[in-house]
Amino acid sequence: MSSRAIIPVKLSLTEGDFYTLWAPNWKEHGAEWQAFLGDDAGLFLFTSPAKMLAFLNSGKKHDLRSHPKWSAFESLPADMIVPEKKDVYDIVGAPALLAGRPSYENVSALGRIFHIARSLGEVTAADDAVLFFASHSMLGNVHRGADHYAGEHGMGEWSAVGRTVLDKWQKVVESLDAQVRVIDVDDKETAEAQSLIDAARIAAAEARAKAELAAKEAEEQADPYxxxxxxxxxxxxxxxxxxxxxxxxxxxxxxxxxxxxxxxxxxxxxxxxxxxxxxxxxxxxxxxxxxxxxxxxxxxxxxxxxxxxxxxxxEYSYQGLAADIEKGPEAVDTAQMSRGYELFADAADWAADDSLNSYLLANPRMQDFLSYMLGSTESAGYVPSAPFTDHANAWKDLEEMLVKRFSRF
Known part of the structure; x- marks a missing residue:
C-alpha cells in the first residue's frame, strides 16, 4: 500500500462513486489504529474531491484531526486531495475481477479492494463485511500477488475465491452501503475549492516543466546517471x-x-x-x-x-572467482574480488549480524588470504601457497552466505 499516512480514496459502492480520506494502520502509544474521515456518528463521504476539500477548509470537526500526521497532510497542495489511480477502489465491481484469470492486474486490484473493504468494515462496524473476511482465511492469500496463483493448484484456489465472493459479496457491499453518509457542501464553497485544486495542478505542472528543463540542461553537462x-x-x-x-x-x-x-x-x-x-x-x-x-x-x-x-x-559479478582462486593468486582479478567482498561486508553490516566476521575468525587462513589479495596492511609477511582448494571453498561459503540473504534466487 501507499507509504502516505493519510490517503484520499475513491470508493465505488451501490449508490455511486464517493470520496473520503483513509488513514491505514498506524501506531500510537503502543496501540494500532486505523480510521476514515468521519466522526462518532460514522463515515463522511463526498461526491467530488472539491466538496471534500471545501468541507476540510470549513474547519468543521472530524476524527482525523487527532491523527499524528494530520498537520502534515493539511500543508500539502490542494490537488493532493484528488485520489491517485491506485487509490481508486471499485468495491461493487470486485466480482468482475474474479471472472478473469489471476493476472497481475486482477490480483493486485482485488487485493487492494479486499484491504480497504476489510478496513471499512472494521472501522464502521459493518458486521457482514467483518464476518466475511474473518470467516474465509483463503482471502488473505490474495495480497501475496499473482505469483501465488501460478502454481499447480493456483487456478483452483482462484476459482474458490471467486465462488466465495459470488456467493457473499452482495452482503458485504450492502453492509458497507448502510454506512454511506454523504456530506453536502455549499456550491460556492465547492467552486472555491475546485479553483484551489486547479491552481495547484497548474503550479505542479509548471514546477514539473521547470524541473524537466533543468534536468535536460544538466543531462547535457553531466553523467546521465x-x-x-x-x-x-x-x-x-x-x-x-x-x-x-x-x-x-x-x-x-x-x-x-x-x-x-x-x-x-x-x-x-x-x-x-x-x-x-x-x-x-x-x-x-x-x-x-x-x-x-x-x-x-x-x-x-x-x-x-x-x-x-x-x-x-x-554491478557485482562473482562469476569465475572461485575457480580463479583455486588456480592461484595470479589468476584472480583483484578488482572483481574486492568488489565482491565489498558486497559481503555491506550486506552483513546492514543486517547487523556478525556472521562474516565470525566466519573469518573461524577460518584464519582465508582471512589472511583475503588480506593479502586485497592489499591490507594486516597481511604483512604472509604469502599464500598452494593448494588453494580450501580458499576457493571458503569463498563459495561466503557467496552462499550472501545468497541466503536474498528473498528470491
Whole structure:
C-alpha cells in the first residue's frame, strides 16, 4: 500500500462513486489504529474531491484531526486531495475481477479492494463485511500477488475465491452501503475549492516543466546517471551476478552505513528490473521507505515512469572467482574480488549480524588470504601457497552466505 499516512480514496459502492480520506494502520502509544474521515456518528463521504476539500477548509470537526500526521497532510497542495489511480477502489465491481484469470492486474486490484473493504468494515462496524473476511482465511492469500496463483493448484484456489465472493459479496457491499453518509457542501464553497485544486495542478505542472528543463540542461553537462531519479535520490539500483543468475535490488548509504531494499536482514531481490519496479508500487514495508528521498522514487514509480538504471559502479559479478582462486593468486582479478567482498561486508553490516566476521575468525587462513589479495596492511609477511582448494571453498561459503540473504534466487 501507499507509504502516505493519510490517503484520499475513491470508493465505488451501490449508490455511486464517493470520496473520503483513509488513514491505514498506524501506531500510537503502543496501540494500532486505523480510521476514515468521519466522526462518532460514522463515515463522511463526498461526491467530488472539491466538496471534500471545501468541507476540510470549513474547519468543521472530524476524527482525523487527532491523527499524528494530520498537520502534515493539511500543508500539502490542494490537488493532493484528488485520489491517485491506485487509490481508486471499485468495491461493487470486485466480482468482475474474479471472472478473469489471476493476472497481475486482477490480483493486485482485488487485493487492494479486499484491504480497504476489510478496513471499512472494521472501522464502521459493518458486521457482514467483518464476518466475511474473518470467516474465509483463503482471502488473505490474495495480497501475496499473482505469483501465488501460478502454481499447480493456483487456478483452483482462484476459482474458490471467486465462488466465495459470488456467493457473499452482495452482503458485504450492502453492509458497507448502510454506512454511506454523504456530506453536502455549499456550491460556492465547492467552486472555491475546485479553483484551489486547479491552481495547484497548474503550479505542479509548471514546477514539473521547470524541473524537466533543468534536468535536460544538466543531462547535457553531466553523467546521465547523475540526472536520473536514482542520482537525485541517492539510492542506487544494484545488479548482482552470482551462481549463474543475475538479480536486482536497491541500496543506499546513510551516514556511511549501507541500507538495502529489504527488511530484518533479508535483501529483496528480483530477476528483472521491471519486476522490481512493479513491486515498489504496491509495497512499502522495507527499510528504504523511511528515507527522506524515497518519495522521489515513488513519484516516478506511481506514474509508471520508473526506469531501473544500474551504474557500472553498482554491478557485482562473482562469476569465475572461485575457480580463479583455486588456480592461484595470479589468476584472480583483484578488482572483481574486492568488489565482491565489498558486497559481503555491506550486506552483513546492514543486517547487523556478525556472521562474516565470525566466519573469518573461524577460518584464519582465508582471512589472511583475503588480506593479502586485497592489499591490507594486516597481511604483512604472509604469502599464500598452494593448494588453494580450501580458499576457493571458503569463498563459495561466503557467496552462499550472501545468497541466503536474498528473498528470491
Amino acid at each position: 547523475d540526472s536520473s531519479v536514482w542520482g537525485a535520490a541517492g539510492i542506487d539500483p544494484v545488479k548482482i551476478t552470482i551462481q549463474g543468475k543475475s538479480l536486482y535490488t536497491l541500496r543506499t548509504y546513510v551516514e556511511g552505513r549501507p541500507v538495502f531494499l529489504g527488511r530484518y536482514g533479508e535483501i529483496f531481490t528480483f530477476p528483472t528490473p521491471r519486476q522490481l519496479a512493479r513491486w515498489l508500487v504496491e509495497n512499502d514495508e522495507h527499510d528504504l521507505a523511511n528515507l527522506a528521498t524515497w518519495e522521489q522514487v515513488m513519484t516516478q514509480a506511481n506514474a509508471g515512469e520508473l526506469e531501473l538504471i544500474v551504474h557500472p559502479d553498482n
